[in-house]
Amino acid sequence: MSYRDILRKYKKDRTRLIDILKEIQRAEGFIPGKAVPAVVENLGLSTAEVEGVISFYHFLSDRPLGKYVVYLNNSITAEMFGREGVLRAFEQETGCLWGQTSPDGLVTLLDTSCIGMNDQEPAAIINGTVFTCLTPEKVNKIVGWMKEGRPVENMVEEYGDGANAHELIRAMVSNNIRRRGPVIFGDYAPGKGLTRALEMTPECLIDEVKKANLLGRGGAGFPTGLKWEFCRKEKGEEHFVVCNADEGEPGTFKDRVILTERPEMVFEGMAIAGYAVGARRGILYLRHEYTYLRRYLEYILEKMREQGWLGENIAGRSFSFDIEIKMGAGAYVCGEESALLESAEGKRGEPRDRPPFPVQKGYLNQPTTVNNVETLATATQIVVHGAGWFRSMGTPVSAGTKLLSVSGDCERPGVYEVEYGLTVKELLEMAGARDTLAVQVGGPSGNCISENGFGRKICFSDLPTGGSIIIFNRSRDLLSIVSNFLDFFIEESCGWCVPCRAGNVLLKKKFEKIASGRGTLQDLREIEAWGKIIKSTSRCGLGQTSPNPILTTLANFREIYEGLINKEADFIPDFELEKALAEACALTGRKYQEEHHHA
Amino acid sequence: MNKPVIATASLAGCFGCHMSFLDIDERILDLIELVEFDKSPIDDIKKFSRPVDIGLIEGGCCNSENVEVLRYFRKNCKILVSVGECAVMGGLPAMRNTIPLRECLEEAYLNSPTVAPEDRLIPADEDIPILLDRVYPCHEIVKIDYFLPGCPPSADLIWEALTALIQGKPLRLEYDLVKYD
Numbered sequence: 001m002s003y004r005d006i007l008r009k010y011k012k013d014r015t016r017l018i019d020i021l022k023e024i025q026r027a028e029g030f031i032p033g034k035a036v037p038a039v040v041e042n043l044g045l046s047t048a049e050v051e052g053v054i055s056f057y058h059f060l061s062d063r064p065l066g067k068y069v070v071y072l073n074n075s076i077t078a079e080m081f082g083r084e085g086v087l088r089a090f091e092q093e094t095g096c097l098w099g100q101t102s103p104d105g106l107v108t109l110l111d112t113s114c115i116g117m118n119d120q121e122p123a124a125i126i127n128g129t130v131f132t133c134l135t136p137e138k139v140n141k142i143v144g145w146m147k148e149g150r151p152v153e154n155m156v157e158e159y160g161d162g163a164n165a166h167e168l169i170r171a172m173v174s175n176n177i178r179r180r181g182p183v184i185f186g187d188y189a190p191g192k193g194l195t196r197a198l199e200m201t202p203e204c205l206i207d208e209v210k211k212a213n214l215l216g217r218g219g220a221g222f223p224t225g226l227k228w229e230f231c232r233k234e235k236g237e238e239h240f241v242v243c244n245a246d247e248g249e250p251g252t253f254k255d256r257v258i259l260t261e262r263p264e265m266v267f268e269g270m271a272i273a274g275y276a277v278g279a280r281r282g283i284l285y286l287r288h289e290y291t292y293l294r295r296y297l298e299y300i301l302e303k304m305r306e307q308g309w310l311g312e313n314i315a316g317r318s319f320s321f322d323i324e325i326k327m328g329a330g331a332y333v334c335g336e337e338s339a340l341l342e343s344a345e346g347k348r349g350e351p352r353d354r355p356p357f358p359v360q361k362g363y364l365n366q367p368t369t370v371n372n373v374e375t376l377a378t379a380t381q382i383v384v385h386g387a388g389w390f391r392s393m394g395t396p397v398s399a400g401t402k403l404l405s406v407s408g409d410c411e412r413p414g415v416y417e418v419e420y421g422l423t424v425k426e427l428l429e430m431a432g433a434r435d436t437l438a439v440q441v442g443g444p445s446g447n448c449i450s451e452n453g454f455g456r457k458i459c460f461s462d463l464p465t466g467g468s469i470i471i472f473n474r475s476r477d478l479l480s481i482v483s484n485f486l487d488f489f490i491e492e493s494c495g496w497c498v499p500c501r502a503g504n505v506l507l508k509k510k511f512e513k514i515a516s517g518r519g520t521l522q523d524l525r526e527i528e529a530w531g532k533i534i535k536s537t538s539r540c541g542l543g544q545t546s547p548n549p550i551l552t553t554l555a556n557f558r559e560i561y562e563g564l565i566n567k568e569a570d571f572i573p574d575f576e577l578e579k580a581l582a583e584a585c586a587l588t589g590r591k592y593q594e595e596h597h598h599a
Numbered sequence: 600m601n602k603p604v605i606a607t608a609s610l611a612g613c614f615g616c617h618m619s620f621l622d623i624d625e626r627i628l629d630l631i632e633l634v635e636f637d638k639s640p641i642d643d644i645k646k647f648s649r650p651v652d653i654g655l656i657e658g659g660c661c662n663s664e665n666v667e668v669l670r671y672f673r674k675n676c677k678i679l680v681s682v683g684e685c686a687v688m689g690g691l692p693a694m695r696n697t698i699p700l701r702e703c704l705e706e707a708y709l710n711s712p713t714v715a716p717e718d719r720l721i722p723a724d725e726d727i728p729i730l731l732d733r734v735y736p737c738h739e740i741v742k743i744d745y746f747l748p749g750c751p752p753s754a755d756l757i758w759e760a761l762t763a764l765i766q767g768k769p770l771r772l773e774y775d776l777v778k779y780d
Contacts, residue, residue, distance in 0.1 A: 571741070575739050583732045584700060584729045
């Protein structure tokens with residue numbers, strides 16, 4: 001397809017900029033500079049806006065890429081389970097260095113942040129297809145096929161369980177559902193919730209959700225009923241429901257499993273939310289990494305339209321609602337709701353200032369409720385079974401169940417639907433974890449707890465989590481874990497707030513100084529103080545949590561840091577004069593001799 | 600009791616912080632009642648003649664001489680203060696930090712359109728200090744006790760900080776003194 005055809009297809013719709021760029025990339029292999037003026041002219045944007053979007057997203061490229069583009073996950077779990085060997089195998093077999101494209105243009109080898117496969121690492125996305133549990137042997141085979149020119153979809157030899165084997169998915173991904181609870185994995189008949197909801201007034205429906213005390217499952221825990229109420233009361237030309245399927249927190253993958261096995265429950269929840277807030281349109285914002293689910297999800301939407309659960313006059317009533325899928329393009333920060341809205345509008349995913357909140361001015365500046373995948377699916381079940389049923393599970397503050405994505409050092413990594421209030425110790429036993437050193441609750445932005453905290457409960461009032469649980473046993477080096485997490489935030493910062501953009505780099509440098517044994521007590525104090533500054537002066541959740549890997553390990557594993565620092569020294573510089581002068585000496589043929597005329 | 604002794608230096612800076620210091624205007628008369636100056640461009644004393652109480656450093660370190668002077672100050676001053684953005688963070692000179700040193704020198708001395716063909720030479724005279732690989736803020740090289748932000752810090756800020764230090768009073772900086780937008 002030529003640029004013109006692609007542009008014609010999207011009818012000057014500015015909100016589709018990311019789709020347009022993706023389609024150009026699909027046709028050309030990358031987004032050539034010469035395509036930019038056509039896009040600029042067609043959408044009436046500036047060159048900077050279009051180039052800004054291209055440079056913002058990880059999966060958009062303005063440089064030519066190879067025929068096969070390998071994005072190898074660099075999350076900590078990938079590192080723990082053999083990423084290094086897989087990386088070397090790719091380099092050796094292709095003769096291409098990491099981060100580059102092979103001279104023959106066959107392959108490009110790149111890193112990417114967590115792709116939602118932490119329970120089956122090391123994993124990579126190659127031309128959109130997910131490869132899990134990679135080993136050097138498998139890499140040899142894959143690269144052999146690349147050299148033969150085999151399409152990636154024909155490289156998948158075995159499909160995963162459940163809908164992963166559906167003809168529209170055909171992925172080697174496994175669901176790894178280890179524990180089925182009564183909400184997400186309970187009995188479910190599509191349409192029942194929506195029918196019941198439509199029998200109520202929107203106000204009564206909101207009331208039911210409020211009574212159930214449903215708190216947002218993405219991590220922040222905002223009361224869903226209240227959010228819907230705020231949104232409903234707000235005046236606007238049109239209201240919107242947005243489902244946040246951009247789970248990017250390293251170690252979380254529960255939305256992947258919900259969208260694979262319970263998509264109707266999610267879409268039904270969106271329609272219920274639509275009825276509650278007075279919306280006719282819903283958007284599923286799906287992270288780029290889950291592109292492999294898109295055709296299947298479109299098929300489910302079509303099926304639901306045919307069955308009358310979406311579209312005009314649902315269940316014979318005057319309520320109409322439909323859902324479109326919008327794709328992300330690779331950016332952790334887009335999981336933050338206001339950044340997500342920017343991205344859904346086809347812009348750089350930079351968080352907005354709040355207020356106004358999305359319920360006031362959200363998608364296209366209209367009142368919008370943004371809810372997590374699990375929250376919406378749960379809402380469907382609440383409407384079916386009632387608030388009382390829901391509150392009979394969990395704790396008084398944290399009602400219901402939670403899906404946990406468990407990965408790391410345990411026998412049974414995967415998804416667990418558990419009631420809130422479960423202790424970390426109970427979860428570790430369930431997952432078959434032994435000799436555990438630390439548990440990362442809530443991903444890098446959450447809390448790294450030590451054995452002392454294993455009696456704590458997973459719930460909003462103690463240990464809240466969006467679902468990510470990563471287990472580390474005593475053979476693991478905590479410092480390399482922290483280092484991996486810090487790199488993640490440096491990579492994913494959108495760059496808007498200086499404390500987050502620059503502060504995280506400084507934090508990492510200071511951390512490396514301490515880790516290399518050149519730190520003092522003062523460095524320890526500074527790293528703590530700087531972390532607090534970054535948290536309090538960044539405007540979105542990314543910056544506000546990015547120092548947590550350091551701050552929570554300092555709190556729970558302080559002895560590790562204290563063992564590293566030099567307690568006698570007042571100050572140790574992170575500087576060697578001879579080294580710093582070496583380059584200039586080499587360039588000018590000079591030798592450094594200390595001058596004494598200052599003395 | 601002897602008056603506290605002050606020394607100052609400008610490293611990789613523009614002397615703007617020193618100029619700002621002089622902007623204390625007539626308070627300079629109060630200052631000389633309060634302190635004595637040792638090594639400083641203000642009185643042109645080149646070498647330390649006695650132990651110094653407070654050293655004020657303008658500018659970061661971009662070459663060997665900056666590092667030597669800074670270390671020399673640390674050795675001779677009880678309290679060392681980074682004054683201004685360049686000392687605190689590297690400032691404007693640190694803009695070169697994203698460009699490899701070789702490229703900087705080639706651009707300035709070999710490839711620049713204003714360099715005559717016969718003058719294309721990277722300076723290597725023994726009398727000039729050797730450049731560091733990048734520009735460093737002072738606290739990465741020696742221990743710095745206090746930091747005064749600003750480009751430059753205003754005369755009032757310098758005055759308030761200095762007098763508080765001299766008189767051993769807690770430092771109270773009004774918001775306006777540290778607000779730069």
